[in-house]
Amino acid sequence: MELSRPRGTRDFLFEEMKQRKQVEATLKKVFETYAYEEIKTPLFENLSLFTMKSGEEIVDQLYNFKDKSDREITLRPELTAPVARLYMNEMQKSPKPIKMYYYGSCFRYERPQKGRYRQFWQFGCEMIGGKTPEADAEIIAMASQSLEELNLQGYEIHVGHLGILRGLLKEADVEGPDQDQIMALIDKGELEELQNYLKTVNIDEDTAHVLLMIIEMKGGSEVLEKVREKVSDKKLVIEALDEFSHLIDTLNDFGIDNIGDHENNNVVINLGIARGLDYYSGMVFEIYVPRLGAQKQICGGGTYNLVEIFGGEKVESTGFAFGFDRLMNALMHDKKDEKPVPTIEVFVAPISDSTRNKSFQIAQQLRKAGIPTEVDLARKKFKKLLSYADRLGANKVILVGERDLKEGNVTIKNMETGKQDSVQADKVLEHILDGR
């Protein structure tokens, strides 16, 4: 019998689950503060949902299969396309913008390593029908506030605009698959291959030179002025630059200023962001935690026109997803030494067999009052009961002894101070609540 886990998957134990739940709750709170509402879509979708926009190559990365009726199905690799599908199916007539968030697992057939799994979780959002650049600015502000509230240290939010690179290529008549291939090479940071590829497409030397310069540019709004000087005759690029400048100004109003100033802010303009997928069109952003090494990207997003690709009308959409597992890796890196959170508050310890029934009754009374309580179910010897309660992190142990009980009493031991109180058995709940 094969008992090992499938490659690239993980089990999560108690402590890790608690930490993950806490982070999930913080993100939920922030997203809801920005008026997003939660949705849930299926774990599997029709394969065509993902091949339609990204072509057949993406199948290599998918967990796809035929179901018993020969339908082509795949586990979802991400949630932007499912949410766009949901919008097409259910929400086209809803007032806009529609703000949705999700938390769920995704599946990709990847080469597993730290921060790269075959089942992983994304916490993300989509805003359908907001107008850029204000929609873009608000989304970046929300991503930023999320990380502040999680108290994450040492992250960088890199913001770019695909209209600049795509505009430049389009003006040089590089379109379609050639353009996509160039964007993919930029995304992967494969500079040498990019240079070689540029030689094979029909692109003038000057444009190639400007392109290679732009993808290296990072900093504050001065970066945009520098590019502007080089592309003054290229209308599409100037349009994208104008839109991007407007976004940077709007970000100011959303409380993100000093962009590019490392001391006072962790937002930088980075014109080399290309994003892997073909459906992104305007603003794009990625968040990095450099200490995570190769898997440093904890978040990715931008504006896209997926609804139009699916045959709907053009509706401006912006979204992003935190790679939840990488975010956890980054946060745990910061708080390795924190003490685990205790599981329970009270442990009820029957000291002899005859007091078990009463112990169960006391435990139930406390649980119904919402007090996390454990009672001995393993018939442990008295000696073992206290050390076990201590291991669970109980701060009160209720010792239910035969002689005590005959007089209508139990003993409550405070595990922190060691102090013991004799309490009437029918006053246990009051005593515990008083001592909280």
Ligand code: ATP
């Ligand atoms: P990468 O380039 O690292 O593969 P990606 O560009 O494929 O990332 P997206 O599709 O934008 O990633 O997904 C959003 C986020 O999900 C990423 O920023 C990353 O944090 C996380 N992510 C992507 N793939 C994985 C994976 N296999 N395991 C864990 N997290 C992942």
Ligand code: MG
């Ligand atoms: Mg990937």
